[in-house]
Amino acid sequence: MQDRPLTINAILRHGTKVYAGSEVVTWTGESARRATFAETSARAEKLAAALRRLGIREGDRVGTFAWNNQEHLEAYLAVPASGAVLHTLNIRLFPEQLTYVVNHAEDRVVIVDASLVSLLARVAKDLRTVEHFIVVGESEAASGLGNSVLRYEDLLAAEAPGFAWPELDERAAAAMCYTSGTTGNPKGVVYSHRSTYLHAVGLCMANSFGFTEHDRTLAVVPMFHANAWGMPYAAWFTGASLLLPDRFLQAERLARFIETERPTISGAVPTVWNELLRYSETHEVDLSSLRIVVCGGAAVPPTLMRRYEERHGLRIIQAWGMTETSPLGAIAHPPHGIQPDEEMSYRTKSGRVAAGIEARIMDGERELPWDGAAVGEIEVRGAWVAGGYYGDDAPEKFHDGWLRTGDIGTLDAKGFIQLTDRSKDVIKSGGEWISSVELENELMAHAAVLEAAVISVPDERWDERPLACVVLREGAGATHEELREFLSIRVAKWWVPERWAFVAEIPKTSVGKFDKKVLRARRESGELGTIHETAPPPPPKR
């Protein structure tokens, strides 16, 4: 067989040639700007030529600090296909984290959206390796970035059409993304061309996202977060048009974008879908163009799925993964051969192991059965799973070649993963595990509850006990006693928390997940406010 490398270059060539007429649509809040794949590809060629002229060579890191838009996509194509490494910077990182990751990756260039220049300028002087900032759009604050500030459009305008894309090794680095761990500094995951290619093809499989040319892909999940779940590459490979919301992520703007551009497929974290749902409760929103809405990055509350189905006839499909898994690890399409009333019990699981990923469930060194009952840590391996971090082998994260996901849960006979907790969020009470995720899902099914997060607190008698942090809906009222009663008929009696805090918001991480680390810190420092306590629970039944 021919020794053809699996590279982003192959994806770029295929989309450019075969799907020249497919569209890249960037939302401007009220209207859209458009380019065909052929036009976008021609601009990517110029970007590659401009970076080459700036001295960027194979293996050099090029950062992006940007929203989801056409120029970011051009960087997605040009940087890796020219042999450099695309380093997508999370715009929501704290300044010290941002400084750390740019310096750690040794980014030589950062491409920055005009609207984000001020944010980046705060740390610009600390970015030791950055030689040039390339600003996309007009920004009066650009001088704040330092001396070498270049304009994106000027650079492209100076280049002749065409670029001789190199032939790359499929194992060469293509992109990197830092994941903010719970302890210590962020860790960099380095995606290879091979892993990115295989992951994109994985998304194109009919039992996954199933991209085709007939699709219009609304990528809400940020391009700075695990490569927007790989959707840009999968869409490009199959000619699915790309709809990019830029910075207009508020429910109203997003709803308008959806109505105007009629996406068929979309991916976002639960928070985004939750906000869109709330908006649709008071405004007319037409979501009928969507055929598949993938939701991941955090457990999807079943009530969210039910409400979308009731109100919009829209099926949310849950997926599971992490930065280290590119991110697709599992996707919860209901299996074949079940009754319609069983579907929801599968769709509310975290996902079914994707083709290309292997999973196992471990209790220390012991592999547990796929019986839907045995609880252990999920470990995965596969050609698009990280085997280490940039400059850090992190042996504690790996186990005989398998990635320790840090997710605790079960696997059933059909390969469905059900997560019950992050290993760091686990509540072990009287020697038994309590699932914070299940408690949160049940609580969020209560009409008065907008959001709920359950954390572990130390307990003299039971070692650990759950504390429920609840955000009530505007205008709604519910006491902790009511909520306890609500839970008591839904979960085991000894799971029901006796400690309750009503808070204004659940803190979120830079990628929109509940930040339980912050919640735990707030509890310790007394910042959570009044904590209602009731009688201790009965002992767990063994």
Add this chain to the structure above:
Amino acid sequence: MQDRPLTINAILRHGTKVYAGSEVVTWTGESARRATFAETSARAEKLAAALRRLGIREGDRVGTFAWNNQEHLEAYLAVPASGAVLHTLNIRLFPEQLTYVVNHAEDRVVIVDASLVSLLARVAKDLRTVEHFIVVGESEAASGLGNSVLRYEDLLAAEAPGFAWPELDERAAAAMCYTSGTTGNPKGVVYSHRSTYLHAVGLCMANSFGFTEHDRTLAVVPMFHANAWGMPYAAWFTGASLLLPDRFLQAERLARFIETERPTISGAVPTVWNELLRYSETHEVDLSSLRIVVCGGAAVPPTLMRRYEERHGLRIIQAWGMTETSPLGAIAHPPHGIQPDEEMSYRTKSGRVAAGIEARIMDGERELPWDGAAVGEIEVRGAWVAGGYYGDDAPEKFHDGWLRTGDIGTLDAKGFIQLTDRSKDVIKSGGEWISSVELENELMAHAAVLEAAVISVPDERWDERPLACVVLREGAGATHEELREFLSIRVAKWWVPERWAFVAEIPKTSVGKFDKKVLRARRESGELGTIHETAPPPPPKR
């Protein structure tokens, strides 16, 4: 990223674990025998153990001489996953070709269906490297194979459950298939684990065959022919049940199988669909379960597509490929954004270049534009395209790393290939090309014509001219003058053949394609019968 190999072992593990309950159904002519993926996998383990016990080691060749059935599938899994090489023998080869390929590949074992024992026995004594014949089922003729004849079920029964599958290099050989060239001996294509894996995933893409667990896959195309188009592996990877017709390929038996087992997806050469259509014209046949019917291996007559659509509401999707391309090269799903009445003009093309395959169109050293007009040889490359043959680099078949397909045609702006001829079948008349395929398609649209093949004959004035060989439908009559008139309003005047032969059948190759080599030989030896001649044509318009 983890260095996980892309192997059939990974496919085997995934299907076995995640889709344990999917089915393998083998037709027995009247009813079906069934096994789950879990059961089939357990038997594959025993087969691997038995082969190991017989002394088969990594890299050794194991032949199969078999229909499409469960045991053949077991060999598809066990042989490559154990590190040996599956050599699928074409049961329709002439004895001397069969002998040649077994000896050339140095098969150490051949697994043979009881119903095919007599066919194999004719050459058994000439198979120099075969140490054991393993007979599937009961055959009284088995002793004709020689001394070491083993029974498949006995071998499996002797093994304990479980087999320690090795970790294989993804570039190791997994399977081989000989392609009978037009000249010289057959040439062996060696598929690697990597190419087989990537090809299977290619078939699972939503814009390709799009296998999912909800599918039931009727693999009519023989498992001895380009790995049944890779469908067994794609189906296994996604949990799509496999329906295997064994030797019951006659239209009536096949129709019964379809009605009973309700496939959703199927692949076969045009001849099979043609016979099934004819059968359905006089019998009630329910084909409503099929969602996609892929047809390839030879140009699909548009009339065949139209008649299926009219009579059965069934869409035939044309695909193009060859043994050297694993075989998926292109598939003719209609593109996005066209009018319904334009669909047929795309669906009748040979196919749109598949993701994972790159194509170009060459006139010698000059690359021609993708304009749907420029005619040249199609060249392809990709990770599942052959880069040589077993024991034969065949440099004449390659061009700067691209495979010369030997197919002549055009490529359009959307990546659709339209073949006009095999390079060896090309008719160049007065310096201009005449497409034999187009003439054949037009002729087969005539109500009286069952099959038509057009070959080139030498001509004093025009160098070459077309000769039409026509098989009339039973009871139908048409003169060559009528057919000339029929053609004259459908193709350029100078394309209309002035030489006509009415024959009882068009000879077919071992894989069911029109064998024009035989037709040309018959013409030269005068075996075609009367050749009707009319006046020479007008000169081509330039």
